Amino acid sequence: MRVDGKYNARSRMSFYTGIAIHKLMPDDTLGPEKEIHGFPDGAKINFVTWSIDGKHLSFSVRFDEENGSSSKLRVWVADVETGKARPLFQSADIYLNAVFDNFVWVDNSSLLVCTIPSSRGDPPTKPLVPSGPKIQSNEQKNVVQVRTFQDLLKDEYDEDLFDYYATSQLVLASLDGAVKEIGPPALYTSIDPSPDQKYLLISSIHRPYSFIVPCGRFPKKVEVWTSDGKFVRELCDLPLAEDIPIAFNSVRKGMRSINWRADKPSTLYWAETQDEGDARVEVSPRDIIYTQPAEPLEGEQPEILHKLDLRYGCIAWCDDSLALVYESWYKTRRTRTWVISPGAKDATPRILFDRSSEDVYSDPGSPMMRRTLAGTYVIAKVKKENDGSTYVLLNGNGATPEGNIPFLDLFDINAGSKERIWESDKEKYYESVVALMCDQNEGDLHLDQLKVLTSKESKNENTQYFIQSWPDKKACQITSFPHPYPQLASLQKEMIRYQRKDGVQLTATLYLPPGYDPSKEGPLSCLVWSYPGEFKSKDAAGQVRGSPNEFAGIGPTSPLLWLTRRFAILSGPTIPIIGEGDEEANDK
Template sequence: MRRSFLPTLPTLLLAATFAPVLPAQTESGFKLPSNALAALVDAPLTPTVSLSPDKSTLLLLERSALPPLTELAQPELRLAGLRLNPATNGPSREPYTTGLVLNSLAGGAERRITGLPAGARLNHVSWSRDNRHLAFTVTLETSIELWAADTATATARRLTARPLNLTTETPAWLDAATLIVPFIPADRGAPPPEPRVPAGPVIQENLGGKRPSRTYQDLLANAHDEALFDHYTTSELALVTLDGTVTPLNQRGSFALVAPSPDGRYVLLHTLHRPYSYLVPAGRFPTAITVVDRSGKTVHTLADLPLAESIPIPTGSVRTGPRSVTWRADVPATLSWLEALDGGDAGKPAELRDAWFTLAAPFTQKPVTQHRFALRVAGPVTWGDDQHAIINESWWKTRTVRTWLVAPGTPGSAPTLLFERSSEDRYKNPGSPVLARNQFGRLTLLLSPDRTKIYLDGEGASPEGNQPFLDEFTLATKTTRRLWRSAAPAFESFITFYDATLKRALTSRESVTDAPNYFIRDLTTGHLTPVTSFPNPYPAFASARKDLIQYKRPDGVALSGTLYLPPGYKSTDGPLPTLLWAYPQEFKSADAAGQIKDSPYRFIRVSPLGPLPFLLAGYAVLDDPTMPIIGEGKTEPNDTYVPQLVASAKAAIDELVRRGITDRNRVAVGGHSYGAFMTANLLAHSDLFRAGLARSGAYNRTLTPFGFQSEERTIWQAPEVYAAMSPFNHTDKVKDPLLLLHGEADNNPGTFPIQSERFYNALKGHGATTRLTFLPHESHGYRARENVLHMLWEMEHWLDTYVKPPAKDKKL
């Protein structure tokens, strides 16, 4: 299984200031918000679920509330975009499961998996294809172990005491009784010490040729980093059976991918190797793509990809050579991959962009060219059989998405175009193919018994809000028959068909006040049989009100947002102080920008990281009001970013005031990441808000010169756009109080902590009322309990100080 290459800084709590009242460095120590908000941080989390391959059992994966700061403060190495815990040889700051419970869909008492070590942190939980076992890892203080559970007896046991290496890959089932597992090499010694005196300078050079690169975090910086990368990412692969037998494969390396073939006879390996780079993360390092058999013998080398430092900037640009190399899911052992026909450069005109190849075991023949595509192939192939596979191609510039039906058993045959639409047009999204597990335990296309139809399920976006659906789609005629659709006042989503009759389905159902739970729905009668009974984890919000509101910008663009009112609020209570929490998005179509993207019937999900906690502090909240930045035709959206942003914000406030909900003179705006960037721009370019809350943002676009968000132009191609959009350049215009928060160890490309540090210094230098808080050990998203509580205190205190009191001056 592929590990996500998530690129996390040491301890330093810098609480800056309420300028101009307090000195540059103020009180230290963590603070607590009001009791109502603090209680949300420790609210029990609803378990996540995993369905067994035979659909007989729902596995409940229990989760703890936010971890203590001591977990984030564990040792951490940041190497080539990876963040590793050197004590465990696994990823740092990884969320985990605390308990496993088996829930039979046929009824009966839940069964808890026993035999786990006390305080176990479980990860990478997966079913065996015969449903009889679960495999998972257990993270201890100084190692990670491989465990398994027998689902018949609900008991767990350790398979081997040998420590795993999960820095780049995780265990995967080879067959129903065998896993392929990455271990720490048996002969690995101590980590290489950092030299007290460098052997020489650190040198990078470019001897001609354009090699633009976007901004990345946690890159290798010197020879010692390279040595550490080798030390910690190098694994030895072995087969482990359920009786605990370990059989080495004699394969050693830094494995970015370890993927067994469907029949379990072969393993696809992606192995990273030198020369490394100080400009790009590990995912772009040189990579050998090989196939080995169960004895570890290399039976095929597909490619050895060179270092990819020069992938062009335009969206849709890709690495040259084989990419997206995977196994065909519906046959025993056939490789599938793509190769760019345009040099991987989406900015270059080309009639054909991608070619698709397959190669069957024993891998001795020439690769088969399946098809060539005019656009870039997006996402994996959905496999069915020799006559049925579905593949998508897309193009960012035009937002075009095409869905093709292909016959992989007849290479080169004309594909059938099933759908063509704009990726922005949610109303015309036909849904995604319903999948089912085959004899190999792989998810493949579910076909009707006569193999003439497929099934589609989707969100069902509409002017009334999202209404999930299930359709039957006839391939020959391209016609649809609706089998089911969610209906008010509930919000219900199709998960999978429950049995072979295709007459019953497992669904997830919720309402504004009812937490999501799982049901068996009879698609003929509509009868619902409950499977789970998770309680509402947020009873304090039971009487909160939720409304999906719609309004327009002066230029006619339709806007919407989800309005929440505090528990017990009555219209006679009068206008409220209000928080707008938003995140802008670019569009090429005004019509698409105006589409509704929520449902008025969804459960009120409360995250301590979102804006809804402040309902309990007496604020109205407009969550995710649409802030579309539109550029139709040849016009780029960001050419008019600021005026469109201000117009959308003003339209939202006008609508809230019209409804009698909001006091125009007591409105705050806030956001995270690009939402923080938006917040700073709104305070710099408008007088609409009393205060702003900006978390983990980027404020100076000269620090992201090769593009950001959906902006493909560089700063040298569009200097006026970068200048106009950078709130750092307009610091002198910020007249309303602005709270800045940032994870001290932010790993998100572009949002280096220095962004907030420099912006704060500029604000302070111009006499602005501002405060900067760095949360220790936090990445782009915040996780530690102490930090989240303190973040809520900062935000609540800022709002109560600068927004809640009656305004002295009227806003226009």
């Protein structure tokens, strides 16, 4: 982690200079642009967030002072109907602390904000002389390898600086101006309201710190509070985790991945390792997923939701009859997806997909999620007329030997059959499904009323967005963004294929400057931009990733900037390091 002390936020933050809103009309066109106004000229905007009901926006604002210094971040809100923006806090002395979490809507009229404590004072000064010798003690019986990390704390002065900049005071602020401090100042890393807005899941870190592992392994406390700041219970207080084994898939001991169920008002779930976090230990099950109400009855124990033999990844929730559980194992590149029925204790979990994570050609896609009225996201179920089956939408990259051809499949979760209901253009364009646009109401979606947001681009045409509607699959363009760098609009792009000496089929993307004519300019200097990748098989290493029709996006650190200097760019040539069987690629 790197902290910018001027802003009291993560360093190297980009920013927006303005916000505009378009209403999506019934005919799938965009209404007139409404510009958010009221913030200072030269404002730098970050962390734009919608309220749950979509009637307000919240965001942070900073700007350069007249003396050339930069201001700290303040929280602003805007009324979507009028477009008028204003500071959330009436006091100009309340600043945002965005080192970890920043702010979140608790309900439609109030936000929970991480603020800089008003009593903080000046930053600590570095001692002119050391307070004593630097002592490191290893009292563990076993030698534990630790990976090399960047940006670690180095001494006691760094610890004091970390405390100074990362400590927040949580403030509950209403749109009507009411302000209430809740909880003591602490290093809060996550603030997460329950879907029913009655509870808060609060995570924080505390001393003792470490000079050999990053802050994500510092002692961590997770608590449940009421939404107005009253302590309910402590879920865990994990000790410093300097002993996580270096083996892939090793994790921290104790509770991890603690979250709210997206389909329930206030139910928690988490995973606990059964192998002491050491991936080298053979044990079954390896992980257990538990669930429990935010405020359980006296004596009510956590309920086992599912047991896994690989390492737990995440859960996509739908309802009591359907959830998808993901697990994986890096050493074998195995990934599995389970179908479970969270509300039916007698239902037997079953494996839906069991495949290699390296085999992109076999990737079935991910379920599309729909937004609930509580602001959470759950798996979208789809109904077909006169059909009682349970369908979900699988949105995939569609990797093929010719390049990615994204798709949308209607998938029968019980039968395992699928129907391709949409696919990207294969010849000139690269299209993909971005989000559902027909989830305004609760309940299952109807296939003949399906509406999705798609993107469309080509080698030389920048991304535009469309609304695609069923049953006729009519596409209505809703954006007309200008080309971001017209000087390079006619650059030349080609996917090339070649074979390594060991027979592995490889690919790369070749970019040539606009108007390049080899007969006139001759050979060009070529910049090769790549990084090795690890694979378990030659077949996986040779699979094509990406599309020849994707737009050539150029960022501030992109190698494509060298096209302006008449360089050829060979981007992403595959450099596979293959470790088959029990071999590890890094050992070769």
